[in-house]
Amino acid sequence: MRLVSPVLFLTLLAVNAGNIIPGAAELENRGQKVWAREGSSALxxxxxSPRKHGKSRKHLSDRISVLWKRHGASAPQELHVVLEVEYTGLRKTALPMRPRVSVLDSALRNGNFSLCINPVRSDDAGLYEAQVSYSTEIRSCRVELGVVTVALSPPLPVVENEPLLLSCNSSHQASLVETCWFHNGHPVLTSGAFCSSHGALYILRPTVSDSGSWHCQLRYADNEIVSATHNLQILGELSLCIAIPASPSCFLWCGH
Structure with missing residues (x-):
């Protein structure tokens, strides 16, 4: 019987209408893309793949080593070490990403060499490559990390009737074609109190009813769709509440 050589496969994460949907890709060195929001975690x-080798994962050798590297932003041919786990258990982590990157020791023995980044920063976007050594085998896989950012201006707290800017952008390099915004699942008509331009949404006079889930969806010229959700809380107008403190010149601000 012919033995099938083991290969590594990447779980494809594709963005479809704002949702991250798992799929499957089983070709070694076939790059896949994962999207994560800045401030959240990324895997x-x-x-x-157990289907591509003739023995169970539980029989993997204990002499497993994993090396994750990142391609340089300005010079893609340059590889920079992100995290290395030697078969002895010794770990080496790049100083700029310490302690935000990790792999699970228990998962390594089960054939899971995934890299976790938490929290994600905007400059983490780029191409990552893993090299896994076990027994006499050396396998590799590639994952591209894209980062989407939602920002508020002015920053928290957001107060009723004060103009608000919600911006949404990503690390994707293609030209932005369309930006759609949704509030609590309903499309936002960019007229009157709302104005949208280049991924940003202006709310001229926000009210408490504008609190809730705000979802941005970016569509690019290459048909890539990137999305993110931000839970917004808007406070009622502040009023001056006069307390009776020790000093008569001391006042307390409170909200309705």
Missing amino acids: LPCYL
Whole structure:
């Protein structure tokens, strides 16, 4: 019987209408893309497929080593070490990403070499490559991390009737074609109190009823769709509440 050589496969995470949907890709060195929102966590998947080798994951050798590297932003041919786990258990982490990157020791023995980044920063976007060594095998996989950012201006707290800017952008390099905004699942008509331009949404006179889930969806010229959700809380107008403190010149601000 012919033995099938083991390969690594990446779980494909594709963005479809604002949702991240898992799929499957089983070709070694076939790059996949994962999107994560800045400030959240990202999982760069890399697994050993049990269907592509003749023995169970639980029989993997204890001499497993994993090396994650990142391609340089200005010079893609340059590789920079992100995290290295030697078969002895010794870990080496790049100083700029310490302690935000990790892999699970228990998962390594089960063929899961995925890299977790938490929290994600905007400059984490880029191409990552893992090299896994076990027994006499050396396998690799690639994952591209895209980062989407939602920002508020002015920053928190957001107060009723004060103009608000919600901006949404991503690390994707193609030209932005369309931006759509949704509030609590309903499309936002960009007229009157709302104005949208280049991924940003202006709310001229926000009210408490504008609190809730705000979802931005960016569509690019290459048909890539990127989305993110921000939960917004808007406070009622502040009023001056006169307390009776020790000093008569001391006042307390409170909200309705």
